[in-house]
Amino acid sequence: MATSKTGKNKTGRKFDKVLVANRGEIAVRIIQGLKEMGLGTVAVYSEVDRTALHVLMADEAVFIGPAPAAESYLVGDKILAAAKETGAGAIHPGYGFLSENGPFSRAVEEAGLVFIGPTAESMEVMGDKLASRRKMRSSGVPVVPGTDEAVTDPEVAVGIAEEIGYPVLLKASAGGGGKGMRIVRESGEMASALRQTMGEAGSAFGNDACFVEKYIEDPKHIEVQVLGDGKGNAIHVFERECSVQRRHQKVIEESPSPSLTPELRAEICAAAVQTAQAIDYRGAGTVEFILAPGGEFFFLEMNTRLQVEHPVTEMVTATDLVHAMVKIALGEGICYAQEDIIQRGWALEYRLYAEDPGRNFAPSIGRIEGMTIPQGPGVRLDTGVYEGFDVPIHYDPMLAKLIVWGEDREQAIARSRRVLREFTLHGPVHNLPFHLWAIDQPAFLDGSYTTHFVENEFDPDNWLPELDEGQAEALVAATALFEALRRTGGKADGAERNCTAQNWRFNALRSMTHNK
């Protein structure tokens, strides 16, 4: 198994084997990138992920413990031990889990391994919203009006809110992913909102520091992909817009943004480069901005990792961000020059979640009973699941990401309609029909949608299109035939109760069909 020793390798590169400290589609995507670069790959897996796709694809795989992430994917020591055991010289953290954990990245480097990502210092500055606000303000990057210090006294918070004007947003300094935020619209709400936000922040993040900022109504969420070499050089790889969200989590992302003029695009991308340079950023990162209806934009936060939605950037700029990250980690610097980065066409990403849009997007689980993957021009599927895989309850319900590219936005949407209809998934309830709904809404089609799109437009009781009469009859006929074939599955001797879907398929194909 493990042949090379830590820090040494056959190829003369800084490392020739990488451990991927993640699971699901992102672990698969990183393993794919590493293989393309001729690097060895090591997967880690928990009890319920023994047959997960990332494990099947890696050269080596190390078991790291029980299903709960806190006992497996989040345990830095187990990951480090797995790297030692297999002789991996570097660790790619993916997103989530340990990807923005400063102490972990420090421990990796102290163990003599390469962390494929930014330094612990960058993570710590950007992981603390107050620290990052201060840093950006002093670097001349615009931040949302509000406080740069933690607020604990509701009286003080009310004073600030009156100064900047209601509504305001209370935010946990250590928060993220939509957690630890509350909108306050009048002074009477402040005391209890502050108490609750601090309570949540304390229990969720172990840090109850909260601050007040102006709440931007009808914002758009624009983010800029950056690459930095860790020595003060950085480039941008243009923007993405991620305004279709539910529960403050993105569901559809696109690049370019339909909301930016060329001038605004140049300004916002320059601000992102400035952000990365201000902290000598190393690796791939994303600077998030909110765009107010008037065209003003403000720094929101920087995600110091590879983002879920990185493929839309890759599709429109013909780049490979995983390769770029690994090359930076190998000490080869940024593999693209700014002037070589050109946007071409339009890409949309649809996150495939195992969840029920009609029931407040409640998660769903189960075995993937059937999956037909769409193909054809302009289609990319990054998946962590396959037919027959049991989706575990312990992790994020995102199963895959469908990315569709077109020559322009209109063609990309038209193609998406075709592709989403070709994509079939049986087993868990999922949100593919939600995407079909979303891309036909006027506010989506004309690009005017904001982060309130779902709450404003989506009616959970009336969103699925009705089948037309012909479809309904065909469905009934096909289902009755399906049942008849299944039950008689080739055995007329009363053994039909044992007839499984599998042998229905088998027998149906052999003997039960005709087609004139």
Place this chain on the structure above:
Amino acid sequence: MLMKKRYVLNYDENQFGAVVARDGDETMVQVGEGDMTPVNFRPVLNGKAISIRFGGRLHLIHLSSAGKGGSVQATLGGRPVSLTVMDELRAQALESLGDAAGSGTIAADIPGLVVQIKVTEGQVVHKGEPVIVVEAMKMQNELTAAISGTVSEVPVAEGDSVNPGDPLVVIEPEPGV
């Protein structure tokens, strides 16, 4: 050899009767009040779908059996549909049992962890009121009362793991509440 089967299908709010008949090589289907007509179909994609010509159009319908009780998942044109299909005799037997579905019982629909119970036994609740919070896949799902009434039983405690179908809160309907 003539074989004839009658089925009752339900999806969304719709109920259809359907008859499938086979006579030698020929398969006939009758949907609802329509005519018994020869049907041109073929199981395809390794048995995961049926390609069927119906009403002058060709439809590709993906079908999977979903658990027991004749549940079927279907997708056509990107539209997923959950159906139940059962033979007519079974459908009649079930109907004669009456609608025993007590909507006063709130049950878990996915595996998860009970994180908060918002009601106690004897408490009066109104339809739509949140009664319990179950966490699954890192997300908290608030379940609400489907009817108004009095909470008669809470068979779970905070911190319990629950599986689909486990009763969580039982509400006795009360006229006038």
